[in-house]
Amino acid sequence: MVKSPLQIARESYFPKLPASLKGAVKIVEGNKTESVADQADIKKMFPNTYGMPVITFESGSESKEYPAVKVGVILSGGQAPGGHNVISGLFDGLLNCNKENKLFGFLGGPSGLTDNQFVELTAEVVDHYRNTGGFDIIGSGRTKLEEEAQFDKVIENCKALGINALVVIGGDDSNTNACVLAEYFLQKKAGIQVIGVPKTIDGDLKNEVVETSFGFDTACKTYSELIGNIQRDANSAKKYYHFIRLMGRSASHICLECALQTQPNITIISEEVEAKGLTLDDIVDYIADIVVKRAENGDNFGTILIPEGVVEFVPAMKKLISELNDILAKHETEVNVLDSNKDRRDFVATKLTEESATVFTHLPNSFANQLMLDRDPHGNVQVSAIETEKLLIDMVKARLKKLKKSGDFSGKFGGLGHFFGYEGRCATPSNFDADYCYSLGITASLLISEGKSGYMASVKNLTAPAEEWIPGGAPITMMMNMEKRHGAMKPVIQKALVVLDGAPFKKLDENREDWAMGTKYVYPGPIQYFGPKEVCDTTTHTLRLEQAK
Structure with missing residues (x-):
C-alpha cells in the first residue's frame, strides 16, 4: 500500500493524554442522575440503568489487577474523523488493564453483530490505522437494532466468541441503541456490558458531561478551509x-x-x-436586502452559509415535513405503487391538513419531489438530498429581478451553489480529535474493566491542555427524553441545538452587520498538525466561547 508523506508522519504521532490516564487510576462516583426530561417514562423503560452516578477517573496510588475480558466494538452511523483513534485507545487501554484482553471488531456496523461478521483487532491491524481518518478499519453501517430477536442474536453471537462487553461508537441514535442493549442484557442477565462513545460531526451530541462529540473539530476545520478558499476566490x-x-x-x-x-x-x-417564526420568503428578503446594500457599495459578490436542515426549522415547513413523515410511514405501500411524481404529490396532498396542503402545493415541483424522497432509517426526510442552496438562489434571483424592475436594485447577481458534506467526514483528524478520541478509547476500556454498563465515555475540561482533561463516564439514561419516531413515542438522547442566548451565537450576532457589509473574510487554511500550539492544538471557537470564564 502506497502512503503519502503525511500518512507516514501521522502514524508516528502519539496522542497527548490526561495526567490521570498515564498511570494508576482510581474511580470516583458522583451523585445519582435522572433523565433530562420525561423522568417517569425513562425510569420505567430503563429500570436497570436509570439513576446511576456520573463517574470520574482520577490518578490513583495503587495499580489494579483487572480480570481478562473479550470486547467487541462497532462503528455505527456516518463517519467522523477520529474513530480509528477511539479504537486505538480502546485497544491500548485494554492491554494496559490486562495483557490477556482481546478486541474484536464487528464489520459493517450493527449488522455485523447480528450477522456475526467480525475480525480480531491485533496490534498488526490497529497500528496501521492510528491517527487516520475514516472508519475503514471495520466499516460502519446504519442498521437499527430494535427487535428482541436481534438482541437475542447479538447475545448468541457474543456468547460464542466469549465476549464480555461491547463498545458502540456512534451518535445520539446509536448511543440510544447502546443503552437499550445494555438494559436488555442486564434484564436477561446476559453478562455483556455495553459502553457508548459520542461521535457525530454535527456537534449535536453534547450536554453537561459530554462537552463535544468527536469529529466536529476536524470537520469544521476542513469545511472552513474550503469556505476560506471560496471567499478568497469571491474577493478576487x-x-x-x-x-x-x-x-x-x-x-x-x-x-x-x-x-x-x-x-x-x-x-x-x-x-x-x-x-423568530421566519418563512422562506423572510429568509429570501433578508439575503436580497444585503445583496442590494452591498451592490450600493460596488460589491456584487459574497458568501452565504446555510445549514442543510434549515427547511425543517421554518415553522410551516416543519409542520409539513412532520405530516409527510407520518403519512409516508402510514401509506408507504400506496405511495410506492404510483407511477409518477405528480401522482404521488397529488395523493399525499389529499392526506395533509389544509394549511400544510397549501404550503405543499405552492412549492416548486422539484422541491416538493425532494421532500417525497425515501426516508432515512429513522423515518425522517433525507434533508441532505434537498438542494436548499439552489432553491434560495432561484428565489433570491427572482426577488432581485422584481427589485431591479422597480428601480430598487442596480447591481448584478450571480449565484453559485455548493454543498460540503462528505468532504469533512473522513479527513485526517486534527490534533485535538486525535488526542480526544484516543482518550475516549482508553476511558471506555476503564469503564469496561470497572464492570460498568449503560455508560457513555466522557472527557471534560477540553479547552485546557490535554494534561488537565478529566476522563470519566456518564449514564446514557441521563441524556434521554421521549420523541416521536415513525409515528410513535420512543426514548432517545436529546439533541443539543444552538442556544440563541449562548456565547457562540451572540458572537456571530454582534458581528453580523459588520461582516455583511464589509469584506472581513478569514482564510483558515488547511488543518495544521505541526507547529506552534496556537496553530495546531486549538479547539473550536464554539468550545472556547462556551467555556470562557
Missing part, C-alpha cells in the same frame, strides 16, 4: 454570490462554527429561523 473575481450548504440536519453547530472561523457575509441559523 468579485462577481459571484456563493451559497454554501453545510452538514447539520438537526442543529446548526457546523454552520455557526464555520462562520466564526471564516466570517462570511451571511449566516443562516436554523434555530433562529424557528425562534
